[in-house]
Amino acid sequence: MNTAQRTPLLKSFRNRLDIANDQLCFSAFYAYEASQLVSAKAAKQPDSFTSEVFDRNPFSSRIHRCMNDMANFQTEFLAQASATALHVGVETLLAYMSAVRSHSSSLHGGEASSMGNPEEEELLKHLQDVSCILEKELFDTTSYLRRRRNHLVHMLADPTNEMKRFWNKGACFVTDFWSKRPAQLFDFDFFSQDLAEFTIEDGFAIMNILRIIMSDIDRAIASSLPQDAVLKEVTHRTVDRSKHLLGNHGRLIRKIRALAVLEYGLDLDEKSYPDSAISVAIEAY
Known part of the structure; x- marks a missing residue:
């Protein structure tokens, strides 16, 4: 019996996820500390502009907004940080899936063929072919996050039909699946239809989900290798x-x-x- 616990691919892709997560956490840390300074100055000079209040900052004139507007900018900054983490994280997971499918195919004595389907579907099919059992909800979650990434990248005004079908049929199963896992997801809502809206907690949840998916897949594939x-x-x-x-x-x-x-x-x-x-x-x- 194969007792392998991981593949050689996991470390480098996990490092990429960790870098994205560190940047997300730094954004939250930085925004909090900056907000304390900005809020204190806004309380004293609420109607002044950034270029006046922060006259030593070479970029204050670039934004040139009333101090009372700064709180909204912080919220948007954190939302963008979470959206960026989603984009980078999903790309990293999909790249890992492609690489590990090729690696597994090679060790199983074949080549990684492609039917032109999304990478998570190609990997799930490969795992079924080599009798590697893994929860389908991991791949359904990946599909959901990929579609959210697509929604942002392509600036879609309305949800796609795939996303609507997910809310109607898949979201309940995915929600139930993650509710039983020891994962800190900060009440992340798979049913939310505000696809362009993020909180910093959403970003933390997404990064945790991506790391778990990658680790679970890698462990299962490693144990299935001859x-x-x-x-x-x-x-x-x-x-x-x-x-x-x-x-x-x-x-x-x-x-x-x-x-x-x-x-x-x-x-x-x-x-x-x-x-x-x-x-x-x-x-x-």
């Missing part, structure tokens, strides 16, 4: 990096075992894969 194929893949990459050790199988084998643990969380123990078995994989390279 272990012999994983050994072969790790062996090839190790040899590519350390061809100078081809005459020293002992050191190569230690590197192969270490890389399997590091990137797949897979312990190629002596009982299942003695040194002689790994030597055969090296010779076959």
Whole structure:
């Protein structure tokens, strides 16, 4: 049985999500601290303009708004930060799905074919083909977030028919699914029809959802990979990096075992894969 816990792809894509999340959190932190200063000055000079109150700021004249208007700008700033996190996060998740489908297909002995469907649907079909069981709600949630991303990018005035069908049939299942998960979603509303409206809490919820989806998919795919194929893949990459050790199988084998643990969380123990078995994989390279 394959005991792999992750794929080598997870780390880099999770890092991209973490960067987007850090920027979102910084936006919230920055906006709060800035609002304390702006609010204090607005209380003293409510009818003055930013260019007067912040005369040392080289950008105050660019906005040139009454101090009383600043609270609305903060709300819009946080909404835009959340929308940006949605856009970047969804793009990252879809790119991960494409990459991991290709990786899984390769180790299962095939190629990642495409029927021209959205990436989450292509990946779900692939997982079904290799008998990898995973909750469909993860992919339905991805579809929902992708459509919200599309709504923003294409500046759609009205919801698409796909989104309307989701509200009619899918939103209740997705809501129920996430309500049973240990995830902090800040009362995120999958039924909300205000597709262009975001709060900072919406942004936090979306980033948490995206990380969970990616981690759940990666863990399931890793456990479904043929272990012999994983050994072969790790062996090839190790040899590519350390061809100078081809005459020293002992050191190569230690590197192969270490890389399997590091990137797949897979312990190629002596009982299942003695040194002689790994030597055969090296010779076959």
